[in-house]
Amino acid sequence: MSVSLSAPSSNLSSYVSLFAQTDFGRVVYNTVFFAVGTAVVSVLVGAAFAILVDSRRRAKRAISLIAYLPYMIPFTASALIWATLFNPGYGPLDPILTSLGLPAINWLGPALQLYSLTMVGVWTSIPLAFLIILAGLSSVPKQVKEAASVDGMEMWDYYSSVALPLAKGAVITAFLMVMILGFGNFDLPYILSGAGGVPPVTMATMVVYAYAEMFYANLAPQGLAAAIFVALLASIPGLLLVRTTLGASKDGRGRTWLPRLRVPRVHLPGSRRAFNAPFRYILYLVCSLVSVFILFPVYWMGLIAFRPQSLDYLLPPIIYPTKIITGVFLQTVAQASPEIITTFFVSCAVTAVTILLAAPAAYIIARERKRALLGIMIYVFSLPSIVFVYGIFSMMVGLRMLNTWTALILTEPLFTVPFVVWTMTNFYSSLPRQYEEAALVDGYSRIRSFISIVMPLARPGLIAAGMVAFIFSWHLLLFPLVLSQTPFSFTFPPVGSNTVTTFAILFDPDSTGGTISNNVWTQLASSGIILAIPVIILSIVAQGYLLKGLYSGGVKG
């Protein structure tokens, strides 16, 4: 344990040294490429799936489930699985490429790793883009859709000239949200670059770079400067998101000082009729290919978790099921039980704290139209967690609370509260006011009316918000990693604030502090599944809420 707590320098010298780093430009480039690239591609793909689902009568649920699937796999698990897919020589992608007559690719080699990282980013972000855009498309009134079909509009006509223009707010929201999460994403670049030490400059993003400066290089000021820099980058989509969301909210009042993101009206060329026939085929083709892209890693995770370890590092790799075993999975569950217990109790406590703080706040925002407060919540949500982590770490050191449950319970609401306030505000706004008004007329006080009238009405929303908070907390990686000091004092069996995510990335039965490259796939995939199971269960239950909460309104006549 050798972390010294140097106070952040109050002058600009750390920024100067940051900018003087030769690699700095490359890291900025990586960060922007990853965030923007992920946002552009996942919005395009998410929109394709959303159009497909919206346009179909049958199989809506099955297609939605495919597009939604990566959402159920926490980032940590996704990154671990993709790392095995990318394994040079032994990964399953090479034989697939060669069987198609393409050359094998060194996915995580210096030349391509940024693109591979972005590809994984897209894989994890499709569901969010899909959900938000689908919510936008489905908010087009049913009669307008029918009027379009009576008028003779076909698929392309309808989506290009009616539905997508009406769902413009949703598309913008999806784009900004994915970009924000891309700027702040720690899990994917950290794990794909080897989950430890200083990441290779060819794929390091600002967040991972800042983390390495803070906790490996012992250069906290530089790390903080990098963190603030990425926060500034993320503020661009963050503030635009605030503007978009406040501009689209139901009462539509209240001009804010923020500039509005203006998207020019696009006039598509020539006769639109020519697009109708190819559009459908292109859509089906794209969605089929992307479905394979989405499904394969999940299939692979199931495959390698439940097969003997001896089948892993073979040439050529085996990519179909041969022998199924469950022993390793069960053994991993047993080994992870301290972390499972920690994560479960911490997540429950975080959920309780979140609801206690967020429910009244959201109610006040919704009823008193405290739009500025909502804007602040959305903005805080958009800040990368790396900007908070060093301060929190120092604070916990000072309080001697490092590596405790309390440390996690006190800090994780920083992420869950803004998001839950945001979604609950939408929920409360959709509740009719008349019940509260009736209660006030009957002589209830505001507080009593909130407790005995509003809370019961809001129960479905609260339950779902609680599930979301639980999911968030369950799959956080950066905070447990920092607050358990795992990189520096790894003990096994783990104690304190090690969670299932830190277990998954650090678990190695043969050594301590091992990285994924020498991990056992069976155990790695098993811990990925352990991570995913609660999220799968809860996200199926909370799906409807997410749809409703994330994007409401925006389409008005």
Next chain:
Amino acid sequence: MPAHLFSGAEARAAGVRLQGITKKFGKFTVFEGVDLEISPGELFSLVGPSGSGKTTLLRIIAGLEVQDSGHVFIGTRPVDALGPAKRNIGMVFQDYALYPNKTVMENITSPLTVRGMKKEDALKDAREIAGRLGIDETLERRPGQISGGQQQRVALARALIKHPDVFLLDEPFSNLDAQLRFSARKFLKDVQREFGMTTIYVTHDQSEALSISDRVAIIGNGRIRQVGTPKEIYASPADEFTATFIGSPPLNVMYVKVSGGSSTPVSLPLGGVADGTFKVGIRPESLVLGSGPNEAEATAFEYAGRETIVYLSIGGVEVRAIAHDVRGMATGRKVKFSVNPGGVHVLSKEGA
């Protein structure tokens, strides 16, 4: 005004025939074996209480909903296999369903441009029809920037511009306030006369249906109850459902005992009815107050402007009557009255 646009409208109008239409949602049968024949150029109303399946039937004609069995013909052509765009129908939705992101002009021209008509031609047609419907001032605005009455006309224009064989309207005036609704009704009737298209009009408001239609179909409890001109429906309702559904204030329903040509508790002109107990309906306006063989206590008065609704207690049953002159009447006092024969309908015989 160029004459080319709607000169052929009369000739284009096509009748609509429904044959044995059945529709179920899951286990719930909305209606069963519906047969209807609507003549070319006719303004035909489909009226029934809410939930009776009017919208569903209209959507089946439009091709927006698929029937479980039976056939739809437009003109002589069976259209069961055709989508809504191929049936050449115009439709006005309850909430108008204008495209919020398009201007009024783009809304009106959209059925033409989407079929590949040249933009200049579409604009010309749109200007003409907008002129005739009185919305030419609004063409550059968005639907959100014009009044409800104007939105209504834009929806009519969008439905009319493609010369539909059949024009379908689903409660198009229910979002307008009472005053506007009155003029919109008249307006629709005029437009329909002028353009001559076959029009099917859905409403739950029986007085609206009676006032604008050439013919009316009453739909209720999964069946078509009666089809006829407004006069026929009002004067000789085919069954109790129709008799009680039509009329405002509603039909008075009570039991009377007939023996030897006279009836109690109220003396009704029931020529040729055998002895027994009958359930009868009496139109409020057929009770003529002031003089007559009957006498009842007035229990309440409801002032309705042109007329007054007088509540009478007849044999313990509260009965509504319409009076134009209530001088000399007061709550608790007896009122003499007679009953006009045209307003009495025998609904059923007790024990039959």
